[in-house]
Amino acid sequence: MALPEISRSMLKNSLVLGLFAIATVGLVAALHQATAGRIANAEREAQVRALTEILPQSSYDNHLLDNSLQLHDPLLGSKSPQTAYIALKDGKPSAVILRATAPDGYSGAIHLLIGIQADGRLAGVRVLGHRETPGLGDKIELAKSAWIRNFDGKSLSNPSEDGWAVKKDRGEFDQFAGATITPRAVVKAVHKALQYFDANQEQLFAAAQVKSNG
Numbered sequence: 001m002a003l004p005e006i007s008r009s010m011l012k013n014s015l016v017l018g019l020f021a022i023a024t025v026g027l028v029a030a031l032h033q034a035t036a037g038r039i040a041n042a043e044r045e046a047q048v049r050a051l052t053e054i055l056p057q058s059s060y061d062n063h064l065l066d067n068s069l070q071l072h073d074p075l076l077g078s079k080s081p082q083t084a085y086i087a088l089k090d091g092k093p094s095a096v097i098l099r100a101t102a103p104d105g106y107s108g109a110i111h112l113l114i115g116i117q118a119d120g121r122l123a124g125v126r127v128l129g130h131r132e133t134p135g136l137g138d139k140i141e142l143a144k145s146a147w148i149r150n151f152d153g154k155s156l157s158n159p160s161e162d163g164w165a166v167k168k169d170r171g172e173f174d175q176f177a178g179a180t181i182t183p184r185a186v187v188k189a190v191h192k193a194l195q196y197f198d199a200n201q202e203q204l205f206a207a208a209q210v211k212s213n214g
C-alpha cells in the first residue's frame, strides 16, 4: 500500500535529518581528534623544551623520554600516576625529572616538572601548566619572571625544613606583590617532591636501570 504523500515527506525529512546528525557528529569527532592530537604534540614539545632546560645535555646520555616510569604517591600531589624521567650517564643514574602537581594554586592545580640530581640538589623547576591570574600568579612562569630559578641548587637540607616556605610564612622564598597563594603552593609542591625523592631514590634508580638494561 502506497504511503500517503505527507508520511513519505516526513520519512524523507527524518532520513535527511538523521544523516545530517550522523555527519555532524562525525565531523565534531574528527575535529576533536585533530585538536587533541595537536594539544598533545604541543604539550610534548613544551615538556621536551623544559626537560632540556632543566638538565644540561652533558649530564646524561640516554633518551629521557624513553626512560620513564609511572609513579603513584600523594607526595607528588595527584591521585593520577605521575611520570618520572631518569637521566643516565654511562649507564648510571645522574638525575630524575619528576612530574608533580601543586593542587592548591589560586585557580586550581599547577603542573610542574622538577629536576633532581642524584646528590639530591634541584637541577631546576619549570611550570608545565596552570590557570593562575595573569600579572599576579603567573610569575611562576620563567617567561614572566626569574622567580622559579630560586629553586636551582636547593635541596631538602638547604634551606632547612622551616625555610621551605614563602617569606610571609617565615620561609626563604619570595612571594609576589599581592599574590602569596600561588608561590606558597609551588614551594610546598617542590618541597614534597624532594621528600618523595629522598624516600624513594634507591627504588627509582634501580627500576630505571632494570628498564634501560632490559
Ligand SMILES: Cc1cc2nc3c(=O)[nH]c(=O)nc-3n(C[C@H](O)[C@H](O)[C@H](O)COP(=O)(O)O)c2cc1C
Binding pocket: 106, 107, 132, 133, 134, 136, 137, 138, 168, 178, 179, 180, 181, 182, 183
Ligand atoms: C581577581 C583576583 C585574582 C587573584 N589571583 C591570584 C593569583 O593568581 N595568585 C595569588 O597568589 N593570589 C591571587 N590573588 C590574591 C589572593 O586572593 C590573595 O589576596 C593573595 O594571594 C595574598 O594572600 P595572603 O593574604 O595569604 O598573603 C587574586 C586576587 C583577586 C581579587
